[in-house]
Amino acid sequence: MTTPKIAVVFYSTYGTNHQVAQAAADAAREAGAEVRLVRIAETAPEEVVNGQDAWKAQLDKMSDIPVVTAEDMEWADGYFFAAPTRFGVVASQVRAFIDTLGGLWQKGALANKTFTATTSAQNPHGGQEATILSLYTTVMHWGAIIVAPGYADPVKFEDGGNPYGFSTEAGAFGDTGRRSVAYQARRLVEMTAKLAG
Numbered sequence: 001m002t003t004p005k006i007a008v009v010f011y012s013t014y015g016t017n018h019q020v021a022q023a024a025a026d027a028a029r030e031a032g033a034e035v036r037l038v039r040i041a042e043t044a045p046e047e048v049v050n051g052q053d054a055w056k057a058q059l060d061k062m063s064d065i066p067v068v069t070a071e072d073m074e075w076a077d078g079y080f081f082a083a084p085t086r087f088g089v090v091a092s093q094v095r096a097f098i099d100t101l102g103g104l105w106q107k108g109a110l111a112n113k114t115f116t117a118t119t120s121a122q123n124p125h126g127g128q129e130a131t132i133l134s135l136y137t138t139v140m141h142w143g144a145i146i147v148a149p150g151y152a153d154p155v156k157f158e159d160g161g162n163p164y165g166f167s168t169e170a171g172a173f174g175d176t177g178r179r180s181v182a183y184q185a186r187r188l189v190e191m192t193a194k195l196a197g
């Protein structure tokens with residue numbers, strides 16, 4: 001069996017999605033994948049970032065994590081995305097990155113890859129499901145194979161039960177979340193390995 005290559009791609013302003021992505025990367029490695037943990041570049045103006053201590057501190061904290069490139073997307077057999085909810089869809093930083101991938105899409109380099117997503121929002125029902133589904137709509141255009149967690153593991157009955165992908169309230173990522181993310185990452189690795197043969 002070939003070793004599946006998984007890109008864990010995230011954007012995080014205040015840290016929650018960074019924590020989720022780190023947990024996903026650890027779990028995917030443990031499940032036997034080769035993993036790249038990569039972050040989506042900040043697009044907000046420097047003066048805006050520097051105007052908020054928490055935002056600036058998080059950006060500094062991630063400075064040793066490479067910024068995702070088209071080459072990472074081409075390299076991977078499967079993707080684990082983690083990104084915040086903004087008004088019911090993903091943060092614009094994520095959309096800005098996705099909008100650079102037209103060339104890869106055109107040459108078929110995004111097709112037949114597995115994809116799963118997670119998110120966080122301030123409120124318990126602040127748009128988490130809609131955010132994940134909006135990403136899934138996009139990756140259907142790529143020809144990706146969506147690996148949703150469903151309720152195929154008991155942890156989904158403990159973690160709030162979002163069957164589209166793990167979601168949490170901002171700043172509330174804890175032990176149950178970690179187990180749920182580990183399950184989702186493991187499932188991604190297993191399905192990717194099956195497809196790779």
Ligand SMILES: Cc1cc2nc3c(=O)[nH]c(=O)nc-3n(C[C@H](O)[C@H](O)[C@H](O)COP(=O)(O)O)c2cc1C
Pocket residue numbers: 011012013014015016017018083084085086087088119120121122123124125126127169170171
């Ligand atoms: C512009 C903006 C829009 C947001 N929209 C929503 C929203 O619609 N619903 C919600 O519950 N939280 C919303 N939030 C809160 C974010 O989802 C929250 O900051 C994020 O989940 C934290 O993730 P992070 O720590 O990885 O940055 C919004 C935040 C910002 C800055």
